Amino acid sequence: MHDPITYALLLGTSASCFALIAQNRHLRSALNAARHDADHDALTGLPNRRALVAHLNGLLSDRKRPVSVIMLDLNRFKDINDEHGHATGxxxxxxxxxxxxxxxxxxAFAGRMGGDEFAVVVDGDDDLSRAYAHAVADALNHRMIMIQWQTFGCHAxxxxxxxxxxHRTAFELLHHADIAMCVAKERGGSVQEYRPGLTIAPRTGNHRRRYR
Structure with missing residues (x-):
């Protein structure tokens, strides 16, 4: 048996080890939470713009499969915010x-770009991307949400x-997806695929964010 002094020292050492282990676990948990928060949108829980851009750049640098971006913007979202408040928005x-x-x-990797803009990065062939784009539009255009006894649509x-x-960077591809989205909005919604020469009317283009 250990003498009382040795026993006390052993107990103290064990307690210190357990305290260090607990502290390390807490630090790892806090670090993981910070990493998650840095790459996710606080409101929706989806990956944020930073995560989307990083994911897209990784796919573009690899190019094992075709890559596409689906960009969506809610129709008349400003009216919802202005007339019913930001909580409803x-x-x-x-x-x-x-x-x-x-x-x-x-x-597919979906996230929120900011405001009422969302994006989906698709790591697959063109037909898959087109199918997803139409599936997203169809799902949103048929989705209704009731808030305080009022019904709101999610048309996009x-x-x-x-x-x-x-396309060598995420920003170039995002910019083209953004142009296509703006043209879709000019034409009343639905889906628009980008093609060379596609342009935005000046009154719309002046209000768009540049992806550079």
Whole structure:
């Protein structure tokens, strides 16, 4: 048996070890939470713009399979915010995120770009991307949400851009998807695929964010 002093020292050492282990676990948990928060949108829980851009750049640098971006923007979302308040607008945004999660699209990475803009990065062939773009538009255009006894739609304009050899960065492909989305909005919604020469009317283009 250990003498009392040795026994006390052993107990103290064990307690210190357990305290260090607990502290390390807490630090790892805090670090993981910080990493998650840095790459996810606080409102919807979806990956944020930073995560989307990083994921897309990784796919573009690899190019094992075709890559596309689906960009969507809610129609008349500003009216919802202005007339019914930001809490209602936030509820609509969360519903959009729920729809994108519900669709369960294999080889797709969906996230929120900011405001009422969302994007889906598709790691697959052109036909798969087009099918997903139409599935997203159809699901949102048929989704209704009731908030305080009022019904709101989640109608969206959807743009699709398929990467080619000229697309070297995420920002170039996002910019083309954004142009296609704006043209879809000008034409009343639905889905528009980007093609060379596609342009935005000046009154719309002046209000668009540049992806550079």
């Amino acid at each position: 936030d509820a609509v945004l969360r519903e959009v995120a729920h729809v994108l999660t519900e669709l369960r699209m294999p080889r 304009s959807v743009g699709l851009a398929v990467a080619n050899n000229s």
